[in-house]
Amino acid sequence: MKLHFDVPGDDFTRAGEASGQVKQKMKQLGFPADVVRKVSIALYEGEINMVIHAGGGEVDVDIDPHCISLLLTDHGPGIEDVSLAMQDGWSTAPDHVRNLGFGAGMGLPNMKKYSDEMEIESTVGVGTTVRMKIFNP
Amino acid sequence: MEYLDADLLYGEELLDHEVHTACGSDMMSDVLAFVKDQAVLLTGLINPQSIRTAEMMDMTCIVFVRGKEPAPAVVELAEEKGICVLRTQHPMFAACGILYSHGLRGGGHI
Ligand SMILES: Nc1ncnc2c1ncn2[C@@H]1O[C@H](COP(=O)(O)OP(=O)(O)OP(=O)(O)O)[C@@H](O)[C@H]1O
Ligand SMILES: [Mg+2]
Numbered sequence: 001m002k003l004h005f006d007v008p009g010d011d012f013t014r015a016g017e018a019s020g021q022v023k024q025k026m027k028q029l030g031f032p033a034d035v036v037r038k039v040s041i042a043l044y045e046g047e048i049n050m051v052i053h054a055g056g057g058e059v060d061v062d063i064d065p066h067c068i069s070l071l072l073t074d075h076g077p078g079i080e081d082v083s084l085a086m087q088d089g090w091s092t093a094p095d096h097v098r099n100l101g102f103g104a105g106m107g108l109p110n111m112k113k114y115s116d117e118m119e120i121e122s123t124v125g126v127g128t129t130v131r132m133k134i135f136n137p
Numbered sequence: 138m139e140y141l142d143a144d145l146l147y148g149e150e151l152l153d154h155e156v157h158t159a160c161g162s163d164m165m166s167d168v169l170a171f172v173k174d175q176a177v178l179l180t181g182l183i184n185p186q187s188i189r190t191a192e193m194m195d196m197t198c199i200v201f202v203r204g205k206e207p208a209p210a211v212v213e214l215a216e217e218k219g220i221c222v223l224r225t226q227h228p229m230f231a232a233c234g235i236l237y238s239h240g241l242r243g244g245g246h247i
Contacts, residue, residue, distance in 0.1 A: 013210070016189035020218075023193065033195065040193040041169050048165075048186070101182040101190075106166035113170070
């Protein structure tokens with residue numbers, strides 16, 4: 001099953017809607033709670049990143065009984081040094097974002113942790129694509 | 138949960154729910170980093186993302202510390218997600234201490 005979501009960049013309060021809907025759908029389909037949670041958290045962190053760092057983007061989810069594929073695409077500023085961005089605690093988030101509860105620099109590490117496969121492609125000035133896979137054994 | 142002198146903002150019917158574990162943070166990704174089946178989130182963050190974080194973590198209850206009043210839309214979102222919302226005047230450290238002294242733990246290894 002394929003799902004598509006537009007993630008608006010100007011409304012921080014709505015970030016997480018896609019993850020919420022995917023979570024609900026997967027529960028309905030009877031996926032185990034831990035798999036649902038891995039998908040929800042990985043997608044939620046990705047969604048938040050698109051909103052706070054990239055002015056929004058798009059989410060494509062492909063739910064297959066044994067594998068959930070997540071594709072997050074944005075046309076934001078891109079990430080200059082992906083391996084640096086992947087480090088625990090590394091963040092460029094400004095203070096106003098920190099006051100919203102984000103900017104600990106743990107989002108990408110969390111995505112890596114909860115997904116079974118993760119790939120980031122990013123070009124400065126063009127945008128960022130994140131692909132994640134979570135398996136349902 | 139009355140140990141916290143907390144006001145109930147939503148979730149009367151959820152109150153009987155027994156909880157054993159909690160975590161406290163104002164940084165959502167820190168909360169999301171460790172899944173240990175925590176049931177309660179204590180936070181000073183009163184925007185909708187605190188509710189969504191609890192949702193993604195399958196938490197059943199949020200406690201807003203330092204007497205902060207969330208916007209009605211935030212409580213509505215909790216209602217939609219079936220998450221109980223409390224507010225206490227205690228600051229974070231004290232609220233966590235009170236719950237800890239009444240037997241709540243960090244979760245995971247018991
Ligand atoms: N989609 C994106 N577009 C541009 N930059 C990004 C994107 N995602 C992440 N980054 C960059 O990578 C850094 C690290 O991201 P990460 O999600 O780990 O931490 P954070 O978003 O800053 O804080 P947290 O996720 O803990 O709230 C960000 O501060 C930002 O500079
Ligand atoms: Mg992030």
